[in-house]
Amino acid sequence: MTTPVVELSGVSKRYGDVLALDDADLRIERGELLAVVGPSGSGKSTLLHIMGTLDRPTTGTLHIDGYDVGALSDRELSVLRARAIGFVFQQFHLARGVPAIDIVADGLLYTGRSRAHRRQAAEQALHRVGLGHRMKHLPHQLSGGEQQRVAIARAVLGDPPLLMADEPTGALDSHSGETVMALLRDLNDAGTTIVVITHDRDIAASLPRQVRLKDGKIISGVRA
């Protein structure tokens, strides 16, 4: 059996008196597409930040792509993020006044690839997300759905094994949301492991696996 992309065991995260994540165990295999659902404040974002190595667990162990995260320095975690993890956020996070192609190219900025290579990869990635005709457009010239697709192109530029999306359709209308979800499914079909936080029941129901959170506890979906 191959190493799982993500493996949490007994992971807790405490913010002061708030136990945002309570003794979570989770194993995500390569190629999975799963939804993380739960009421507001249940710890979904916290879980995603920890799986994405943006934050460290208070207790418990975490393995990402075979690396024991607890044993890595901040520097090494940065490299792990550059190589193995892509992020998509609800608010897109696109730099104002920068053309789409350069925004996407920055997805490889910290991997040591040359600028020419980065831009070439960005061109391909934009084609892949259906924005081949929007290369030179600035963020404010793009629709919300298009902006999120630019953000996805940036996240998958280096073909990371793991893609994390925190409410990627949260700021979009249902049509744009469907386009974005279709894109994520395509990427998953091509082999990327994808974790999607969503409030949308229909979206969650349409994905192969759902992890349900309540008050920081994973209440269902632990096993695939």
Added chain:
Amino acid sequence: MSAPPLVPARMPVADVIRVGGHGLRSRPLRVFLSALGIAIGIAAMVGVMGISASSTHELDRRLSSFGTNLLTVTAEPESHLPTTAVSMIGALPAVDTVSAVGRTGARVYRNDHIPTERTGGIVVYAARTDLPTVVGARTVAGSWLTDAYTAYPAVVLGWTAARSLAVYETGPGQLVWLGGRWFTVVGILAPNDLLTDLDYGAFVGWPVAERELGFDGYPTTVYTRPQQSAVTGVQPLLGAAANPENPGEATVSRPSEVLKAQLETRRTLNALLLGLGAVALLVGGIGVANTMVISVLERRSEIGLRRSLGATRGQIRTQFLAEALLLSLLGGAGGVALGIGITAAFAATQGWAAVVPPWAMAGGMAATLLIGGLAGFYPAVRAARLPPTEALANP
């Protein structure tokens, strides 16, 4: 485990500059204003050093063309030196050349209609024919008084005198009304940088002055050039040699020293301006620091995004440091250009050659880098310390 080691990739300098510049491009007005602070400081310092260097260059130029061994002995106003002054000074050891002028009471006008009050500050001198060789005067038009002219109504005008009389040519048709009769202008002198008095002079031959202008024949200023090594030895003897009965009545001076002293006084002013420049630079540096602190606060989500894309703390720190350095370099380059412009403009008004020492420009840029580094350091460290999740959270 077979997993490869996680070593951050080195970012090429071009990428560091591009990423650092990105933050500047998105806020051009703020960047312009804070770069302006630096630019003013650097411009003040480069300008002061440029003007100082230009004036030193000018001094060297003047001294090299006129030499530093010229001494003058001048009678008190309304008095004169004895007729023996020239021969007495000429008899001093190590003195090779001596010449003299004698102030006459005559006045000179463009023509005979001009009211007598309007003299234009021109002084009519009786001059010895060897004056130019001693003082280093040359003519820009015509020639100096030769022995053949000295008995005739011929005049040589100083540069300023010629201009105020509106005389630009020499020769038979060029007449001025001098001491109540017409004199022909036979020469016009080039400006004399060392002896500016000569620029205001109208020079006639000794004999014609005595005959036509009621000149008493006494010299009022004696010019001499001792050998270079003997200048300081000869200088104290001149007063007594010129006027043995009343040595104190003659003023001995060394024009090159006077010129140097003038430039020295300017130097203290320079120190003051340099201090002001330093203060401006400090204020500019605080402006840059302020801009950077605000920039870091405003761009938390960008910092979070970059961390999520795999930027190490060091790379975030480098980005903001590069931004601060670029910002102040922008100001520094503008300041150096402005400083050169100030120097060129000032030099042009003075008729000097503009000289900006390379070390002043290099120093300006170095100061800029230092300021940018200091101003950017704390904000950059703060940016790097920001936890990624906090940076990503909506403000």
